Amino acid sequence: MSIQFNGTLAVTGASGALGQVLRAALACSGVAVRCMDIREPQRLHAGETFVRCDLADAEATLHALQGADAIVHLGGISTTASFAEVVAANVGGSFSVFEAARRHGIRRVVYASSNHVTGYYRSTQRVAPDMPQRPDSFYGLSKAFGENLAQLYWDKYGIEAVGLRIGSCFERPRDRRMLKTWLSHGDFVRLVDRALHAPKVGHTVVYGVSDNPQTYWDRDPGNVLGFVPFDSAAAFAEFDDTAPEPQFQGGSFVDIDETKLEP
């Protein structure tokens, strides 16, 4: 799977799990990629440059994004964490990215939101992106902020954005819940591709989920982007056992008391 992109594409969180998956697909087409992260990537592909940048530092982020034509914003805390941590990396970090997009005239940001924005819906419910946010954690709350920030920057400044409420993006589903939430690596790449290239997205939020036989979420908004998932968790039905279904869609994130976590 490869992605074409005309111009310089900035990828935040480039050293992380999904950053590496995306960069491998971009490298196949020789795209010019500006990799941004607080951690150095294990390796750089041809066409890539690395800028070490803490997204909590708005000035550094502004500087690092100069000359970029679009941004795929994956960087930040990717799990439950203390309020102070998610505020710095995710709330402050997303502000830095959108504000840099505004100041540099970068017209589109594709950003990683999360299914944990709606993790407090019950497992029996079917949820669409236009239903009210019900975050299950400070982490989910920080992603909810990111979506609202993106809406503001579209309404006020005309910065187009696509928010991907990523389900569980791993090589394969790891438990029964992931049979519903799994997004394959290939489908993640296909989704980012459509989010970068679909015309006139305004601000669009979609769930990032493969063509699993069962899911919690309405996949139709993804169709608006022209996203067609190729993969399905059906091939991993070994988890389909008698273990009880989590009560809420957010699974274990609902049970973690983040007020007890130290920064």
Ligand SMILES: NC(=O)c1ccc[n+]([C@@H]2O[C@H](COP(=O)([O-])OP(=O)(O)OC[C@H]3O[C@@H](n4cnc5c(N)ncnc54)[C@H](O)[C@@H]3O)[C@@H](O)[C@H]2O)c1
């Ligand atoms: N993998 C999934 O299943 C999944 C599900 C839902 C949402 N997401 C979101 O997708 C994005 C990528 O996920 P991932 O699995 O690759 O996570 P990851 O933790 O592997 O990667 C995140 C990267 O962000 C970097 N980072 C952290 N704080 C930073 C900061 N202040 N400034 C700059 N860089 C910083 C980290 O060094 C890391 O390389 C995250 O935003 C995550 O919340 C992922």
